[in-house]
Amino acid sequence: MNTLAQGAAWVGGRVLPVGDAAIPVTDWGLTHSDITYDVVPVWNGGFFRLSDYIARFEASVASARMDIGMDTLAIKDALHSMVGATQLKNSYVAMVASRGRNPVPGSRDPRDCANHFYAWCVPYVHVITPEVASKGATVWIGKSVRRIPRDSVNPKVKNYHWGDFTSGLFEAKDQGYDTTMLLDHDGNVTEGPGFNVFAVFGNTLVTADLGVLHGITRQTVLDMATSKGMTLETRALPLDEFWNADEVFLSSSGGGVLPVARVDDRVFSNEAPGPVATDLRKTYFEWLERSDLRTEITYAQPHA
Amino acid sequence: MNTLAQGAAWVGGRVLPVGDAAIPVTDWGLTHSDITYDVVPVWNGGFFRLSDYIARFEASVASARMDIGMDTLAIKDALHSMVGATQLKNSYVAMVASRGRNPVPGSRDPRDCANHFYAWCVPYVHVITPEVASKGATVWIGKSVRRIPRDSVNPKVKNYHWGDFTSGLFEAKDQGYDTTMLLDHDGNVTEGPGFNVFAVFGNTLVTADLGVLHGITRQTVLDMATSKGMTLETRALPLDEFWNADEVFLSSSGGGVLPVARVDDRVFSNEAPGPVATDLRKTYFEWLERSDLRTEITYAQPHA
16 A cells, blocks of 8 residues: 555655654744745646746745755656655645744844755645536635735745635635635735636736736636637736626636636626636646646556 | 753643654645744743733634634643743743644635644743843834735734744844834834834833734733833834834843834934833843742653
């Protein structure tokens, strides 16, 4: 029996079952949420857009002024060996850089900390289940909470500051909705826990530019839409304008394109996946198989 | 040799060396910073205002909608047995409640998670070293960053969302300052990493009311100031007004009252601890010894 079947972690060059991987309770990655990460999907035995995900991760690490002592090739090797050991053909693969512990007693200087890298993977995660996505998800706009502004925490450096999302998720679940999305302090649509938000107006696709993660799946959606001749607008999306969209969908590395049937009590596209989202969702799963966007994984030989 | 001399942790009823305590890499306390905590000081063999710290912790846990399955007495017992095992007479004692892992595969519902409690302690931490405090600390106001607003993450629920503080700390350290404090989006003084901020105007003490942690040490300062006949104002403190203060100091469970000599290039109280801060600092260490505010610790007998 493969003890890595439910997932694995890569820590200091060693691959172990994901449930055995932990970080110290005094690591600043935990105590200050001083940590950045990225998640690359593995689909049908290959990483999707691996170089793009690693490039964003490396940009986040640099922006956070961490030095993890590993170059691109070393990161790729770590992810390959970890996923290869699990036999997982569809996987959610996280790479993480943490500030680490401060070895100088009493120091509160982040420059003193011992930064470190680790990775972990589990079976593929859908932020919206395929069953829900096939009917169109319901989304609750957080009422008591606004998205953390970009001049407080930079959302382009992918981070674990999810307190605002968690408040929104509690509201959403209490109201019977599938997930939440948040507005910024100016009343513009931003993003939700693990996804970007798109609005469709005729042949035009609109998604937020500032105050959100520049998701790789968001970029894939923009690339797909371009290939289909759609017009793209990445800019502030006021809620008043959002309500008039023809259809709405979400994008995430955890499921690709996720159609939305309802936001609060506003029904979109006859309370079903709209034609643009349906088409892009299908194209996304086709693109996951594109050899020019994939990196095939060499899996370890299972023990006899 | 006491392997707990550098600190201990309490996890699931077991006391272990602090360096051995860790949380899983998939715990939402880490991956969503979905965690709340409190820190009670131990001074000269006794907890200070233990019931007040635990009451605030329990309020935070309730506000975060976690159930850690432990009542006040059980929390007290855990902290007692942990600190008692270390022989530490002066200690920084953290109690933590984490959302935990979600046992439902693929669930993004925070209500499904297995919440848990743990604690850890290390030798007493000064957020400003006594050497610096004796001369007056230098504080840098974060320029690229504003405090996370209270309608994004509630600062009264003590949390690990320190991304804004970390940005400010990098600025401060790069500029050669001891620490940082942040403004809110309206230009009011808020707080810094691990402390509240006070301004003294004659016989009046002003500190922020909204958008900051209601620190127990902040409350102790207010209590001490009341006992000395000072006037208290807990309200918004605009930066323009702050610049005109007679003196400035910080309050923290990690050091009590911390005089400030300079903020940016503005010198306060002749670039030395002011008389009010100096007096309150002395009183704070006296109050740490007050029997009506202390809970004595019964230390384990060291092994022969």
